[in-house]
Amino acid sequence: xxxxxxxxxxxxxxxxxxxxxxxxxxxxxxxxxxxxxxxxxxxxxxxxxxxxxxxxxxxxxxxxxxxxxxxxxxxxxxxxxxxxxxxxxxxxxxxxxxxxxxxxxxxxxxxxxxxxxxxxxxxxxxxxxxxxxxxxxxxxxxxxxxxxxxxxxxxxxxxxxxxxxxxxxxxxxxxxxxxxxxxxxxxxxxxxxxxxxxxxxxxxxxxxxxxxxxxxxxxxxxxxxxxxxxxxxxxxxxxxxxxxxxxxxxxxxxxxxxxxxxxxxxxxxxxxxxxxxxxxxxxxxxxxxxxxxxxxxxxxxxxxxxxxxxxxxxxxxx
Numbered sequence: 262x263x264x265x266x267x268x269x270x271x272x273x274x275x276x277x278x279x280x281x282x283x284x285x286x287x288x289x290x291x292x293x294x295x296x297x298x299x300x301x302x303x304x305x306x307x308x309x310x311x312x313x314x315x316x317x318x319x320x321x322x323x324x325x326x327x328x329x330x331x332x333x334x335x336x337x338x339x340x341x342x343x344x345x346x347x348x349x350x351x352x353x354x355x356x357x358x359x360x361x362x363x364x365x366x367x368x369x370x371x372x373x374x375x376x377x378x379x380x381x382x383x384x385x386x387x388x389x390x391x392x393x394x395x396x397x398x399x400x401x402x403x404x405x406x407x408x409x410x411x412x413x414x415x416x417x418x419x420x421x422x423x424x425x426x427x428x429x430x431x432x433x434x435x436x437x438x439x440x441x442x443x444x445x446x447x448x449x450x451x452x453x454x455x456x457x458x459x460x461x462x463x464x465x466x467x468x469x470x471x472x473x474x475x476x477x478x479x480x481x482x483x484x485x486x487x488x489x490x491x492x493x494x495x496x497x498x499x500x501x502x503x504x505x506x507x508x509x510x511x512x513x514x515x516x517x518x519x520x521x522x523x524x525x526x527x528x529x530x531x532x533x534x535x536x537x538x539x540x541x542x543x544x545x546x547x548x549x550x551x552x553x554x555x556x557x558x559x560x561x562x563x564x565x566x567x568x569x570x571x572x573x574x575x576x577x578x579x
Contacts, residue, residue: 462545
């Protein structure tokens with residue numbers, strides 16, 4: 262290697278180190294591809310507040326919802342890779358390549374920062390449905406194919422695919438009714454117009470505690486600490502079934518490594534504070550943390566899983 266090349270490498274390294282030390286020099290935004298008020302918005306605003314404290318600059322949430330979160334995701338990954346635009350992603354990020362003609366590569370056009378949180382979806386049913394377990398739900402669905410109606414937050418949404426995977430692995434067929442968001446689906450479930458919803462833990466546990474719905478199981482491989490008496494789907498008659506409702510923080514492709522390391526270190530500290538663990542667990546999710554590479558592997562793995570579900574269920578976006 263020439264002396265000039267070595268000098269350029271040294272200058273580049275020094276510039277990156279200086280950038281990391283100065284970062285952030287202005288406010289940082291977290292793009293959320295969902296509307297305000299939902300689980301992703303809650304987690305994002307919680308993290309933004311803590312990052313503001315430790316980074317010394319305001320970190321704020323900017324909601325850009327629509328088209329299965331693809332609008333927000335595309336805007337975020339196509340932003341400048343300077344550390345001032347981050348994106349909070351969920352499982353929908355891994356589903357979208359199988360449903361939409363994306364204008365970016367979901368596997369290569371981003372920089373992973375940290376896996377933020379993970380939790381279950383909760384299988385909840387209207388009290389009028391005569392089942393008290395997943396086994397009973399499967400038996401009833403087999404006896405009445407297509408007669409049990411479930412709702413989701415939209416055609417191709419993660420709750421739709423989560424339920425479609427359950428149908429496939431349980432060998433049953435229910436009827437899907439898509440809504441424009443999880444809120445309207447939950448309203449119709451409470452009214453008795455639907456019979457089953459795979460709800461987020463934040464919403465599902467709240468309605469179960471109020472006595473309005475019955476919880477059959479959680480979708481994670483382990484029981485949830487906040488509700489230890491609710492079994493998993495896998496232990497309730499559908500072995501191998503597992504879906505995690507997760508959140509991850511990413512940046513555009515080319516985000517400087519020193520910035521990634523700074524954000525990853527600060528987020529891991531935040532996530533493992535006892536107060537933060539308790540706050541997240543009270544909402545039915547648990548802190549994740551770890552390396553950027555672990556988040557990348559989660560995205561890669563789920564892209565393959567959901568591709569298979571979309572193909573088998575022949576799910577299309579109109």
